[in-house]
Amino acid sequence: MAVFLDILLSGVFHAAVLFLVAGGLQLVFGVQRIINLACGAFYALGAYFGVSAVAFAMAHGAPAYALLPVLLCAGLSLAVIGPPIERLLRLIYDRDEGFQLLLTFALMLMSQDIFRFIWGSTPRTLGNLSLAYGQVTVGPTLIPTYKVMVIACSIAIALGLGWMLQKSRFGRIVRATAENRSMIEALGVNSGRVMVMVFTLGTVLGTVGGALVVPTAAASLDMIVELVVEAFAVVVIGGLGSMRGALVGALVVGIVRSLAVFYYAELEMLSIYLIVIAVLIFRPTGLFGKPLE
Amino acid sequence: MSVVIETRGVGKDYGEFRALHDVSLTFSEGEVVAIVGPNGAGKTTLVNVLTGLLKPTRGDVLFRGHSIGGIGPVRLAQMGMARAFQLVQVFPQLTVFDAIAAAVVSQQRRSLDFWRATRSIAAVRERVAEVAAIFGLESRLDWLASYLSQGEKKLLDIATAFALDPTVILLDEPTSGISSSDKRGMMDTLMEAARKAGIKTLLLVEHDMDLVAEYSTRIVAMTEGKVLADLPPGAFFADPHLAATIVGKPLGQLRA
Amino acid sequence: MTRRQFAIPCTLLLLVVAPYVLPPFYVTLMLPALAYGIILLGFNLLFGYTGLLSFGHALFVGLGAYTVAVMSSRLGFKSLELSMLAAIVASIVVSIPVGLLCVRYVKIFFGMLTLAFGMLFHSFLFKFYNLTGGDSGIQVARPSLLGMGFPDLDKTAFLIGPFYFYCLALLLLLGYLMWRIVHSPFGTHLRAIRDNPRKAEYVGVRVHAFRLLAFVISAIYGAIGGTLLAIPVGLADPELAYWTHSGILVFMTVLGGFGNFFGPVLGAFVYIALQDQLMSLTQYWRFALGVILILIIILFPTGLMGLLERRRNRKAPVVDRGDA
Numbered sequence: 001m002a003v004f005l006d007i008l009l010s011g012v013f014h015a016a017v018l019f020l021v022a023g024g025l026q027l028v029f030g031v032q033r034i035i036n037l038a039c040g041a042f043y044a045l046g047a048y049f050g051v052s053a054v055a056f057a058m059a060h061g062a063p064a065y066a067l068l069p070v071l072l073c074a075g076l077s078l079a080v081i082g083p084p085i086e087r088l089l090r091l092i093y094d095r096d097e098g099f100q101l102l103l104t105f106a107l108m109l110m111s112q113d114i115f116r117f118i119w120g121s122t123p124r125t126l127g128n129l130s131l132a133y134g135q136v137t138v139g140p141t142l143i144p145t146y147k148v149m150v151i152a153c154s155i156a157i158a159l160g161l162g163w164m165l166q167k168s169r170f171g172r173i174v175r176a177t178a179e180n181r182s183m184i185e186a187l188g189v190n191s192g193r194v195m196v197m198v199f200t201l202g203t204v205l206g207t208v209g210g211a212l213v214v215p216t217a218a219a220s221l222d223m224i225v226e227l228v229v230e231a232f233a234v235v236v237i238g239g240l241g242s243m244r245g246a247l248v249g250a251l252v253v254g255i256v257r258s259l260a261v262f263y264y265a266e267l268e269m270l271s272i273y274l275i276v277i278a279v280l281i282f283r284p285t286g287l288f289g290k291p292l293e
Numbered sequence: 294m295s296v297v298i299e300t301r302g303v304g305k306d307y308g309e310f311r312a313l314h315d316v317s318l319t320f321s322e323g324e325v326v327a328i329v330g331p332n333g334a335g336k337t338t339l340v341n342v343l344t345g346l347l348k349p350t351r352g353d354v355l356f357r358g359h360s361i362g363g364i365g366p367v368r369l370a371q372m373g374m375a376r377a378f379q380l381v382q383v384f385p386q387l388t389v390f391d392a393i394a395a396a397v398v399s400q401q402r403r404s405l406d407f408w409r410a411t412r413s414i415a416a417v418r419e420r421v422a423e424v425a426a427i428f429g430l431e432s433r434l435d436w437l438a439s440y441l442s443q444g445e446k447k448l449l450d451i452a453t454a455f456a457l458d459p460t461v462i463l464l465d466e467p468t469s470g471i472s473s474s475d476k477r478g479m480m481d482t483l484m485e486a487a488r489k490a491g492i493k494t495l496l497l498v499e500h501d502m503d504l505v506a507e508y509s510t511r512i513v514a515m516t517e518g519k520v521l522a523d524l525p526p527g528a529f530f531a532d533p534h535l536a537a538t539i540v541g542k543p544l545g546q547l548r549a
Numbered sequence: 550m551t552r553r554q555f556a557i558p559c560t561l562l563l564l565v566v567a568p569y570v571l572p573p574f575y576v577t578l579m580l581p582a583l584a585y586g587i588i589l590l591g592f593n594l595l596f597g598y599t600g601l602l603s604f605g606h607a608l609f610v611g612l613g614a615y616t617v618a619v620m621s622s623r624l625g626f627k628s629l630e631l632s633m634l635a636a637i638v639a640s641i642v643v644s645i646p647v648g649l650l651c652v653r654y655v656k657i658f659f660g661m662l663t664l665a666f667g668m669l670f671h672s673f674l675f676k677f678y679n680l681t682g683g684d685s686g687i688q689v690a691r692p693s694l695l696g697m698g699f700p701d702l703d704k705t706a707f708l709i710g711p712f713y714f715y716c717l718a719l720l721l722l723l724g725y726l727m728w729r730i731v732h733s734p735f736g737t738h739l740r741a742i743r744d745n746p747r748k749a750e751y752v753g754v755r756v757h758a759f760r761l762l763a764f765v766i767s768a769i770y771g772a773i774g775g776t777l778l779a780i781p782v783g784l785a786d787p788e789l790a791y792w793t794h795s796g797i798l799v800f801m802t803v804l805g806g807f808g809n810f811f812g813p814v815l816g817a818f819v820y821i822a823l824q825d826q827l828m829s830l831t832q833y834w835r836f837a838l839g840v841i842l843i844l845i846i847i848l849f850p851t852g853l854m855g856l857l858e859r860r861r862n863r864k865a866p867v868v869d870r871g872d873a
Contacts, residue, residue: 399753
């Protein structure tokens, strides 16, 4: 039982982080109709920057339990890269989606070397800093408090996003822009501004995800390419453009991976791909996706 | 005159909504049938059933005695029925030659030829030239479809349907998007093309009642999923109530 | 057009003369270019001519590589022709079911499905160590060409000599075959599918079936190219099937110009040359490639062939040259 809980919680933790990245993808796809192959780069950036930020903070005498806030701030502060990248993508909004994919692919290529330049090729870790939060008892097992905090953060962000999209004025505008961009402009909304904000939000979700995960995993260049496939699995299973889908998809991927790693290590990613293929065949719009035009 | 298309008690439901009620029609060789009616009357549904796109919920639709319910556009083309749509459909990066050739290749059953250059096949070349000439597009053969004028695109769209050498052609509002002064010219071209191409039956969905009066041999009026009337133009326009229901107001002078 | 009629024999001459004129290093560099040329001829049938963008095409490249590896070093069949035949068979066997599933979908979904299948294969290659050698891959033993082993030639001499001409001959042969395919009635139907699948149906084109055929043909070309790719390296490794490798294939195709028959092959050569030059200039060559790709997308979407083929006034109707 303890083992099962361990696996489950580990999966939920992974899902919590995946949700953030996938949520970012969904937002950007929903509004700009762009599939961002560089999402792994944002994730990795959050992780690397998180490591640097924490190292900086620690060197200046910050206490160990400032870890989570520092990481959050690090992730959030990376919002600055959103607008310039959106500007670049704006040039190809109306182009064939092959070009859009390629552009984000190019960004991904560039990011590999940019990060290598800044942080080097060896993975960067935070060691055991997260243990400063201790462990918490969940039923028969112990789980690092840090992981629980991250899950809580993710839930909070999910709720916040949900509230924003459903109840706030900005959220209404975002949803409307996703439905019909030209109509929104005819109604006097500056869709350019909406695009920048949505894209930045999507970026920040990715960087925060990377920052939060880094105490438990190393920041490495591999993240840039590996995360993309997982994030896509989440988006496909959940349904393109749906935030609810990102949540459910993330849980599915996180837990299945956790189970697979425990029972049959070879099947770790394989099981995910099989689920993706199955979903694409039997329910191509995913669990919550809207049918594409 | 032999029967070409027949619907027997065709009904089509979408859940609770009944789009077609018990429609039984026969279309024979030599007819030019106009299908008219207000929007939502079931014209499009009927046409989709007639062209094998929709499977009727009840009843059957037969083409030369074979059931064609839901067979799809490709099988339909093979069986000898072609269709052109209201909104002009082109192949943007194909030339006029290629577009017509695509249809000719289908009709000549050559699509699995991987080896010979399409242009080098005399049978294809000649047929494409023939079809293009009927529609006045012979000078445009090397033009990319996206550079044609709207009217030329329409002609090309219909030309590709004709190139399939069908027995029956169904045209969805062939003159929509054409300026009023050019409509008769378009209809004349169509009629002439049909004659030259040896098409036996023409079905038209049309809103322009003047054209309907002038060119059709028979009018099928739909309303609320039922056939309201099935008459030759003379009889149709002689009944003011009938015409008014379809058009919405009394008609003036019309040639019958 | 006379400029092309001039360019082709010239390029051919250059390619034939290269091993005698260039230093061995550059000749060995041309080997992957020739292999990618073959791969991309197939890829562009699917992308440029049928309108399907696959992000998992590297699957077939990897399949070809692993087939020749297994055939030559595990099963002891040295004949390259036999290995290639096996690779062709393998690619058909895999591409038919995968294709059947994938071609029912278009655009994003097709891209995602193919990516998933590609990664599925990668995962299989990577994880099933006992079968596939895991991340070390499987070695590729030097094959015999048309029954000849060239025992007196060392590896380099073999590669820049007989093997080079073998690859070149294959590229020319497969290129000629693809040229015929693309200009055939089948090719006309593929292009109709690309431009307007719905209308294509109404013109009697069997859209699903032909997409599948294009998929299978492109898979075959990919596998053949894959075998040629693995031989100089002497190794088939899982990274050949990784999704980023599929992305590079797209990069090369767009670099050369996917709207043109010769574009992708040109793209293969230019990419290999570019990558080599950049690698010698800086360790951050990926960054440079990324920048180049962005520039192409934004400024030169028709690729190098688009630049080379000077277009007349865009508004004027363009005379059809028989390609896309």
